[in-house]
Amino acid sequence: MTGTGLFISFEGIDGSGKSTQARLLAEALQAAGHEVVLTREPGGSAGAEEIRALVLQGDPDRWSAETELLLFTAARRDHLERTIRPAIAAGKVVICDRFADSTRMYQGLSRGDLRGKVDTLHNLMIGQEPDLTLLIDMDPEKALGRAKARQTAEERFEDFGLGLQQKMRAGFLALAEEFASRFRVIDGARAPEDVAVDVLATVQAHLA
Structure with missing residues (x-):
């Protein structure tokens, strides 16, 4: 655990169902008596939500x-300072949709060879990893279809197309091997309630 609470992140390609999970x-843990903070990235604090609109809307080449x-x-630093760290220090379970x-x-692999810069900047300005990361894995074509069907204003990354989603899936699975101590891969190609059973069991095992 980090501090006195627990920090859980969900990862996956667009449309994988991670936000639903x-x-x-969060609902299941609250029902079990845990204090839970459900948050998201980019966003999760007032300043970070403003940045969210900048990066998720507009043309792909914006x-x-x-x-x-x-x-x-910048969004993550504000989120960490104002939401995540205070909640962890208070002994709460923080559930974050992406970190x-x-x-x-998306920046370190998909749009250039920037992984080194991503990690350097992360170490300098963030310096925190989740205690547990749940990767909701599914077929990129099906996931992209789901994502596009939502028809929201926040489709800038979906508009890069299937090729990006395929690259991202492979990248996330490689990341799960790189950080095997905190990653757990969950099959997302099932009914949401079935996926949720596996997610909850995985988190309960970690809590125990």
Whole structure:
């Protein structure tokens, strides 16, 4: 554990169902008597939510990967200071829909060879990893179909197309091997309630 609480992140490609699973886990843990903070990235604090609108909306080529890296890191720092660390210190379970692993993938891998810069900036300005990361894994084509069907204003990364999602899936699975001590891979190609059972069991084992 970090501090006196627990920090859990959900990762996965767009449309994998990780946001739904984060919400279902929060509800299950709250029902079991835990104090839970459900949050997301980019976002999770007032300043970070403003940056979220900048990076998730607009044309795909609105920002370079380097500029995105700086924006995401600024949002994450504010989120960490104002939401995540205070909740952990208070003994709460923090459930975050995406964290630094998404930046390692989307900026560090997909749009240039920036992984070294991502890690350097993370070590300098963030310096925190989740205690447990749940990777919701599924077929990129099906996941992208789900994501596009939502028809929200926040589709900038989905608009990069299937090729990006395929690259991201492979990258996330490689990341799960790199950080095997905190990653758990969950099969997301099932009914949400079935996925939720595995997610909860995994978290309960960690809590125990």
